[in-house]
Amino acid sequence: MATDSRPADVLARRHPQHRDEWGVEFARIVAFSDGVFAIAITLLVLAFQIPENSPDVVHSLLSQSGDVFAYALSFAVLGRLWLAHHRFFSVLERFDARLMGLNLLYLAWVVLVPFTSEVLGDYGNDSGGVILYAAVMLGVTLTFGVEIVYAYRAGLVKPELRGVEHRYAGTASFIVAAVFLASIPVALVAPDFAPLMWLVVFFSGYRLARLLGYES
Amino acid sequence: MATDSRPADVLARRHPQHRDEWGVEFARIVAFSDGVFAIAITLLVLAFQIPENSPDVVHSLLSQSGDVFAYALSFAVLGRLWLAHHRFFSVLERFDARLMGLNLLYLAWVVLVPFTSEVLGDYGNDSGGVILYAAVMLGVTLTFGVEIVYAYRAGLVKPELRGVEHRYAGTASFIVAAVFLASIPVALVAPDFAPLMWLVVFFSGYRLARLLGYES
Amino acid sequence: MATDSRPADVLARRHPQHRDEWGVEFARIVAFSDGVFAIAITLLVLAFQIPENSPDVVHSLLSQSGDVFAYALSFAVLGRLWLAHHRFFSVLERFDARLMGLNLLYLAWVVLVPFTSEVLGDYGNDSGGVILYAAVMLGVTLTFGVEIVYAYRAGLVKPELRGVEHRYAGTASFIVAAVFLASIPVALVAPDFAPLMWLVVFFSGYRLARLLGYES
């Protein structure tokens, strides 16, 4: 920043000059993202329906087994995404306006998960419900991959953590995105099979990324 | 504060004297505002309706295209507002009771957006739904403009950032407010056209503010 | 704490010994309380009903004027409570288990406000809806008063801020509680009149507390 040739007032206009200020702003972006994740993950519970005037409440509850599967899957998915987001932010040195925009776009996909999860719980045997879920997860993972790649290219990552192995985080995200994309035609033929593909990618994607040298 | 002539007990009564304490309080106002934004933006998802016992879930989902447009628009709007709020707070040095009150009033408008967004999604071709959305956005942007102007007049902005170019932030907010106001009579005649005006103002308002020397 | 005669392991068991740790814990209580306030205030929007397949959406929206009044009142009430809570916490030096319990009880009342607000919006001309609102506000303000008095008696307030004028914060809270109590029999006879009493107490209670030397 000492070598930045732009006039001081332009810099002042674009962002506060003090490191402390940036610290506060970074914290706000983190807090906002965490808040959205925390709310989205908690709204998953709204998928369960309270039986109304049911003579046999146990039976009514057991009939929601699709919702239980969708809840467990989506909680694991959102928890996993949050951990990856958490790790990504921990290697960031700073933010720019474009990364903020990308992060908002990413969150716009994340916020849809409670809805797609509820549809999956109710229509898990139906191609439509499965494809909707896969499409939103495709949006989530693609945007996250773009976010990571952009952060590396724009030099927003801490210099000491710009090692080759970190670059695979974006790759891992695109691999997962490819599986979600591939599961869409699969869901047209075999809707029950597609979620199995997702589960496999969540575990082997993790292992694959480890092989490639990056855990997220 | 060393030259403040009021008696010490009055100052103590009005606010804690230590800088650290103010740091904590400022952080609480920021956290509260961020929390409200994060919840409001996540509640946007409640606008989507789960098809009930639908034989054709794809068709039921596709029929919600109005909701998809309203979701995308409102997520962009709330994200944009949060970024502007974020930037405004980063130039603030301190808070007073009136700015806190204005900020609460501002948040009271922001909280209404998930509702107006849901109405817009269901009644986007109807003047009523469009006018309601425009009226709330008018409230949001007017209050934000007043908040900015007040903060500058009351000397709550960091001295090193009180340059001329920052004053345009309030102006930019009033320009956007004026377009929302102008879209109300337009919506009475052509409800489909008014949202286009909003989109234009969100992009050219940004460019215009840049011309005027301030990005928010 | 240097003069504390209890053995070190008992102290260690009860709370972490480092000031930093207490800083973190204090921050968590604050963040949790702020989170509850932010969510409760945002859930107020759920009181508005989306007209379903309404031929005249404007008319449907205008018929919710009771909800608009309840929203404005409850946003002002929750905003005011949050500001007072904010100010109370800023004079606290530390927490003990009992104050934490009282604070949770206080939040349990606060969380009910979106519900009582929605009932008030729908049944504002009915004694039942008005009494329910007054009863919950009575619970809120009484608990807050007890919280303040307890914090002073248990010596949890910063020594430099234990001046006489701060003690009136509890008194002010009890005065407001008394007005909410008095509004209950009034609501039985004149349900439309009781909310006016609340508005008066929110403004003159403020002025009265100022006369007594404390703003909250």
Next chain:
Amino acid sequence: MATDSRPADVLARRHPQHRDEWGVEFARIVAFSDGVFAIAITLLVLAFQIPENSPDVVHSLLSQSGDVFAYALSFAVLGRLWLAHHRFFSVLERFDARLMGLNLLYLAWVVLVPFTSEVLGDYGNDSGGVILYAAVMLGVTLTFGVEIVYAYRAGLVKPELRGVEHRYAGTASFIVAAVFLASIPVALVAPDFAPLMWLVVFFSGYRLARLLGYES
């Protein structure tokens, strides 16, 4: 860390090397957990139903006494869990991936409480509603016990706080879990009696844990 024999790039890959960075990450996990607790506790209010076009609103409200009991119980339960979680985190020195996973699993149970509470409020005299509540609480307390035991075994607790008395925190959690388990067969025979068992365990479990030397 100076004596860590793993190559520097492996360490860099697994976690940021700076203490400050871990401070930020720890804070995010805490903030996320607090956010989930705050939202779950606030969503409890959604269990109350707004009477629709009721001629006698008081009667409609009084008929929700089961919901009031479930609300009070669940607010106390979630508040108590949050306090215990709060205390547990205050003795932690650091996190590892497994503890993060366990904490997410724990939160997955916590998020279900607003749903089970609503079912309990509506079907409190029915074995099904009571067993569902007990089963989720069993999941909560078992997972919390495992989290505590794991943190001690993996050496994630601050060295100065690894005294014998802290180990009882896990034990206390398992005792409470055992009572929730025992209440399930009881609920089959006497659904009204099981919640009394829970209340006893919440108070005597507390006392018992105190006898054992740990308050949570």
